[in-house]
Amino acid sequence: MHTAATAIPIARAEGLYLYAADGTRYMDAISSWWVNLHGHAHPHIASAISAQAQVLDQIAFANFTHAPAMELSSRLLGVLPKNLSKIFYSDNGSTAVEIALKIALQYWSNRKIPRTKILSLKNGHHGETFGAMSAAGKTEFNRPFWNHLFPVESIDPPLTDLSLVQLQAALERGDVACFIFEPLIQGAGGMVMYPPQRLDRLIQLCKEYEVLTIADEVMTGFGRTGTLFACDQLQHKPDFLCLSKGLTGGYLSLGATLCTEDVFQAFLSDSLEQAFLHGHSYTANPLACASALASLDLLLDPSCTAQRELIAECHSDFCNAYRHHPRVKRLTSLGTILALEYHAPTSSYFHSLRPVLSRYFLSNGIFIRPLGNVLYILPPYCINREELRTIYDHIALTLEGDFLC
Numbered sequence: 001m002h003t004a005a006t007a008i009p010i011a012r013a014e015g016l017y018l019y020a021a022d023g024t025r026y027m028d029a030i031s032s033w034w035v036n037l038h039g040h041a042h043p044h045i046a047s048a049i050s051a052q053a054q055v056l057d058q059i060a061f062a063n064f065t066h067a068p069a070m071e072l073s074s075r076l077l078g079v080l081p082k083n084l085s086k087i088f089y090s091d092n093g094s095t096a097v098e099i100a101l102k103i104a105l106q107y108w109s110n111r112k113i114p115r116t117k118i119l120s121l122k123n124g125h126h127g128e129t130f131g132a133m134s135a136a137g138k139t140e141f142n143r144p145f146w147n148h149l150f151p152v153e154s155i156d157p158p159l160t161d162l163s164l165v166q167l168q169a170a171l172e173r174g175d176v177a178c179f180i181f182e183p184l185i186q187g188a189g190g191m192v193m194y195p196p197q198r199l200d201r202l203i204q205l206c207k208e209y210e211v212l213t214i215a216d217e218v219m220t221g222f223g224r225t226g227t228l229f230a231c232d233q234l235q236h237k238p239d240f241l242c243l244s245k246g247l248t249g250g251y252l253s254l255g256a257t258l259c260t261e262d263v264f265q266a267f268l269s270d271s272l273e274q275a276f277l278h279g280h281s282y283t284a285n286p287l288a289c290a291s292a293l294a295s296l297d298l299l300l301d302p303s304c305t306a307q308r309e310l311i312a313e314c315h316s317d318f319c320n321a322y323r324h325h326p327r328v329k330r331l332t333s334l335g336t337i338l339a340l341e342y343h344a345p346t347s348s349y350f351h352s353l354r355p356v357l358s359r360y361f362l363s364n365g366i367f368i369r370p371l372g373n374v375l376y377i378l379p380p381y382c383i384n385r386e387e388l389r390t391i392y393d394h395i396a397l398t399l400e401g402d403f404l405c
């Protein structure tokens, strides 16, 4: 609290905008931490949650099931890669990842095959719980917990061929259980984008060595990267896919971990010990499922596809105009995500530009949260061309004069 700016009380939100108690309005240029897809207080989602609340609020998702979860499962399976056929619900992105890691480890344990190592990409982020933190490896974010993280081997992100060489060396040992990655873009690590072809080679190699692959689509899911899911841009599909954030359109907390029939079969047994003994109180909360169904209605509407295309096109035009600016180290976009890395001797989340940029944009009515000297825009799909232009104009101003000096 010593270093944080005073929190602004927000009274209401509508569409792209957050309205403070004093009447000031802010554009939500990062979709409230990447969760909001269609704008705030959308009537279709709000009424779906309200209707559900009057019928069935929350039940234990053990012994029982319910229509919103069943319908959501069938609709998700209809839009996700076809090799995924089972869903395990939880309640946030970190738990969706924990569950994938635990299922992957137990898969080998159930089959009595000694594969216990987890592989990941350096610079990754998979959440705040211990398994998710461990998967990311030792970073500046989790330094106080280094002694408590379990060992995970991390290879370079697939920006060069080095990652393939490192992966091959790790797989040769024969003890790797699974490989987890953020497909196409490492979000919290600085919005670092890499080509699908390189990831495809890594997944293909894992398949050759029968190592399970886990795509963490907690950030990339539901249209952020130009396709419905980042994995849609891959030839080789992962064995697990983790979802949360945009799953409910950003209204309620829900996590989902998808896996293949082969993984599911490794848990089918007459012995309870073979089962996956894991559950959260709010697993598959009916209100969250109703929200997710309403959000899917909106996401799959052609008008939403057109909006995502518009955002992608505007981002790409802005990148083309400013990519070679002397103060720009990296300016790239992937679908609806735009990232700008300012030149700095060392790039870091702790860079002094972070509070400077935050303050500047907030005082101009735009809510962003730079990752150190990396500024990114990840807006709700309801944003229009003029609103995007306003954001770009402010970004352009930060590149001029003595703003950064």
Ligand SMILES: Cc1ncc(COP(=O)(O)O)c(C=O)c1O
Pocket (backbone or CB within 6 Å): 092, 093, 094, 095, 097, 125, 126, 127, 128, 182, 187, 188, 216, 217, 218, 219, 244, 245
């Ligand atoms: C790729 C990725 N995985 C997992 C998480 C954790 O999600 P949650 O904050 O819902 O626990 C995040 C959060 O930013 C993320 O970006």
